[in-house]
Amino acid sequence: MAQKTLGAAIGLGLDGALAADDRVLLMGEDIGRLGGVFRVTDGLQKKWGADRVIDTPLAEAGILGTAVGLAYRGYRPVVEIQFDGFIYPAFDQIVAQVAKLHYRTRGAVRMPITIRVPFGGGIGAVEHHSESPEAYFAHTAGLRVVACSHPQDAYWMIRQAIACDDPVLFFEPKRRYWVTGEVDASLDAAPPLEAARVVVEGTDATIVTYGPLVATALDAALAAADEGISLEVIDLRSLSPVDFDTVEASVRKTGRLVITHEAQQFGGLGAELATSITERCFTHLLAAPARVTGHDIPYPPSRLEEHFLPDLDRVLDAVDRVLGRANSLTGWTL
Amino acid sequence: MQSPAETPLRLLGPDGRRIPNDDFDPWVSDITAERLAELYEDMVVVRRIDSEGIALQRQGQVGLWPPLRGQEAAQIGSARALRSDDFVFTSYRENAVAYCRGVGVEEMMPMWRGTAASGWDPYEFGMAPPAVIIGAQTLHATGYAMGCAKDGADSVAVAYFGDGATSQGDVSEAMVFAAAFRAPVIFLCQNNHWAISEPVSLVARRPLADRAPGFGIPSIRVDGNDVLAMMAATRWALDRARRGDGPSYIEAVTYRMGPHTTSDDPSRYADPAEHDEWLQLDPIARVERNLELNGLHSVHEVASRTADAVAADLRRACLELPDPRPLELFDHVFTEPTSRVLRQRSQYAAYLDMLGEER
Ligand SMILES: Cc1ncc(C[n+]2csc(CCOP(=O)(O)OP(=O)(O)O)c2C)c(N)n1
Numbered sequence: 001m002a003q004k005t006l007g008a009a010i011g012l013g014l015d016g017a018l019a020a021d022d023r024v025l026l027m028g029e030d031i032g033r034l035g036g037v038f039r040v041t042d043g044l045q046k047k048w049g050a051d052r053v054i055d056t057p058l059a060e061a062g063i064l065g066t067a068v069g070l071a072y073r074g075y076r077p078v079v080e081i082q083f084d085g086f087i088y089p090a091f092d093q094i095v096a097q098v099a100k101l102h103y104r105t106r107g108a109v110r111m112p113i114t115i116r117v118p119f120g121g122g123i124g125a126v127e128h129h130s131e132s133p134e135a136y137f138a139h140t141a142g143l144r145v146v147a148c149s150h151p152q153d154a155y156w157m158i159r160q161a162i163a164c165d166d167p168v169l170f171f172e173p174k175r176r177y178w179v180t181g182e183v184d185a186s187l188d189a190a191p192p193l194e195a196a197r198v199v200v201e202g203t204d205a206t207i208v209t210y211g212p213l214v215a216t217a218l219d220a221a222l223a224a225a226d227e228g229i230s231l232e233v234i235d236l237r238s239l240s241p242v243d244f245d246t247v248e249a250s251v252r253k254t255g256r257l258v259i260t261h262e263a264q265q266f267g268g269l270g271a272e273l274a275t276s277i278t279e280r281c282f283t284h285l286l287a288a289p290a291r292v293t294g295h296d297i298p299y300p301p302s303r304l305e306e307h308f309l310p311d312l313d314r315v316l317d318a319v320d321r322v323l324g325r326a327n328s329l330t331g332w333t334l
Numbered sequence: 335m336q337s338p339a340e341t342p343l344r345l346l347g348p349d350g351r352r353i354p355n356d357d358f359d360p361w362v363s364d365i366t367a368e369r370l371a372e373l374y375e376d377m378v379v380v381r382r383i384d385s386e387g388i389a390l391q392r393q394g395q396v397g398l399w400p401p402l403r404g405q406e407a408a409q410i411g412s413a414r415a416l417r418s419d420d421f422v423f424t425s426y427r428e429n430a431v432a433y434c435r436g437v438g439v440e441e442m443m444p445m446w447r448g449t450a451a452s453g454w455d456p457y458e459f460g461m462a463p464p465a466v467i468i469g470a471q472t473l474h475a476t477g478y479a480m481g482c483a484k485d486g487a488d489s490v491a492v493a494y495f496g497d498g499a500t501s502q503g504d505v506s507e508a509m510v511f512a513a514a515f516r517a518p519v520i521f522l523c524q525n526n527h528w529a530i531s532e533p534v535s536l537v538a539r540r541p542l543a544d545r546a547p548g549f550g551i552p553s554i555r556v557d558g559n560d561v562l563a564m565m566a567a568t569r570w571a572l573d574r575a576r577r578g579d580g581p582s583y584i585e586a587v588t589y590r591m592g593p594h595t596t597s598d599d600p601s602r603y604a605d606p607a608e609h610d611e612w613l614q615l616d617p618i619a620r621v622e623r624n625l626e627l628n629g630l631h632s633v634h635e636v637a638s639r640t641a642d643a644v645a646a647d648l649r650r651a652c653l654e655l656p657d658p659r660p661l662e663l664f665d666h667v668f669t670e671p672t673s674r675v676l677r678q679r680s681q682y683a684a685y686l687d688m689l690g691e692e693r
Contacts, residue, residue: 033603034531057501057537058468058529086467089502124397126426127451128466266674295678297667302397302448307660307682313689 007177009151013158028080064093084119085128099142120212122175124302132263138240145240147171147211151181156190173212196243202232205256210236220315255286256322265293290318344557350623361566367628374621375637377406380430382641391596396446404591407617411564423471424494426464435459440651469502476508479519488576492520498529509549518575521583526590531603546583558586559617
């Protein structure tokens with residue numbers, strides 16, 4: 001097994017997908033010669049040629065709209081949206097076309113399009129480069145939405161997303177692109193794309209998260225352990241559909257739930273998770289679920305982003321809250 | 335790839351000699367050697383602003399900087415043709431336009447330093463904040479121009495955008511609206527030959543100026559490294575707009591002499607020979623040659639003294655920019671804060687207090 005960065009693991013997965021199926025195409029701005037602004041597709045155009053790794057015109061609606069046509073024709077386009085904030089020009093094509101064509105045609109047409117989106121903040125970027133737009137897509141029936149958090153999973157998940165006959169929004173935590181880990185390039189041990197993963201087992205409270213904040217939640221579990229608190233950390237992996245069974249089993253055990261994501265709170269995935277788990281586990285819950293999220297404001301300029309992004313302390317504060325500990329800011333409800 | 339030799343409108347040759355043009359000379363008949371020297375100084379100053387921006391990024395004082403080197407004439411020639419009651423909508427590379435609009439160096443930096451999402455009051459300078467979303471501003475300019483026409487004002491809106499942007503649906507839609515409503519708007523495309531790593535040849539089989547006539551919008555292709563030609567073409571378009579003749583399109587053919595931004599690596603895609611070819615067409619050097627031919631010899635020293643002073647101001651202003659206070663996060667989300675925003679604000683204030691942090 002090789003050590004790879006998360007970005008390189010995705011690149012390896014793309015390479016494997018291109019090798020496995022000659023109907024797979026990569027499309028996006030600057031993905032060829034430059035290898036993408038994050039270099040995820042580095043070397044792939046050289047290896048597979050400019051008609052399989054395609055530098056497209058600078059037009060997101062054009063990229064997604066032509067991907068729809070290519071999918072009609074039996075291709076499996078993997079498109080790269082350069083940054084989260086640039087997906088909105090393609091929004092109409094994704095939610096009104098890509099998401100609905102299978103349903104509209106009663107299954108006759110498949111849209112096996114994978115839409116790769118570097119997402120989230122924490123890299124000191126200018127505006128439109130740090131967004132967390134996952135809830136818009138999770139809200140749309142017909143789209144699968146996933147987020148990877150570490151190199152091995154990133155490799156497995158991109159392979160599975162491309163092989164999946166449904167359209168998949170594939171969110172890549174950009175501030176974790178350079179995190180390294182072991183990557184097994186076989187697919188044998190891969191969990192199903194829609195399965196959540198219990199990363200750390202614990203008994204006192206469950207933290208559910210995904211993407212960039214999995215690492216933060218793990219830090220929180222370590223810090224809590226120092227105080228004798230045992231946290232279970234779940235990496236959701238799939239944001240739509242959500243593997244509620246795994247979360248439910250955990251919360252039935254711990255009785256306490258903390259949800260954390262970078263996206264704004266209102267109408268975010270945390271709201272869905274809290275409600276669904278409360279419905280399933282009401283009598284097992286010892287405290288109301290707590291959310292640790294971005295504030296309900298536009299993503300701020302970079303010198304303020306540390307105050308926007310959930311960090312270790314804010315997660316631990318929420319843990320204190322669900323445990324009813326005196327050093328928490330108890331009484332926070334919204 | 336489009337070669338600079340194919341550029342249609344050129345009034346000042348690379349050797350500094352004036353090239354007579356019956357149609358366009360009248361638009362710049364007031365540009366005496368002294369006034370040309372002012373344009374020259376503008377260009378020298380903005381080049382200096384640009385290199386200071388790059389230096390500040392390298393020193394970790396700003397997060398990112400989009401260099402404009404090579405595009406000084408395209409920006410100065412056009413922006414100096416405008417009136418203060420005109421309104422410009424730019425993307426992110428138009429620091430020279432901002433300079434011409436009177437935006438101070440202290441207001442230029444917050445966006446790049448990350449202390450604010452934008453630096454200046456758009457109404458004070460007749461200039462919207464930079465649009466990072468490619469092409470979006472062309473629609474804003476068109477709508478603003480529709481408003482000018484409705485008000486019976488003879489103000490004009492100008493949309494600056496790149497060659498890459500011409501692929502975006504927004505830019506086509508802007509032209510549809512501008513033509514439909516005869517909006518007094520100028521589409522000013524700076525064809526600097528690159529959209530990050532993608533050459534203009536990827537998206538254009540014909541000169542970009544050729545697109546506009548299909549929408550019913552007259553267009554002109556200009557040597558974007560010729561400050562005089564840029565001014566003449568812009569004045570032509572402004573005149574059309576002010577007289578009620580509607581939109582025009584200018585393709586300024588120029589070249590991005592640096593990286594896309596300070597995070598880019600052009601050695602992965604650009605040909606150094608092409609870069610050297612364009613070096614011969616430098617927008618500043620040719621004006622300097624012209625001024626020398628006209629007996630103005632010390633222009634360079636004078637201009638660089640001004641440039642040094644502006645650069646020093648820029649550096650000081652940048653370093654003095656205070657970090658925003660954490661609770662500013664919650665300002666201006668809505669015109670009046672909603673109860674939810676206020677609640678989150680007070681919760682976050684309590685949290686900062688708990689940690690003993692400044693708020
Ligand atoms: C909608 C959108 N997609 C992608 C980007 C990323 N991006 C920023 S600048 C750029 C290239 C723009 O090229 P061009 O329009 O020619 O302007 P230039 O940078 O050359 O001035 C790209 C792809 C963006 N800002 N907005």
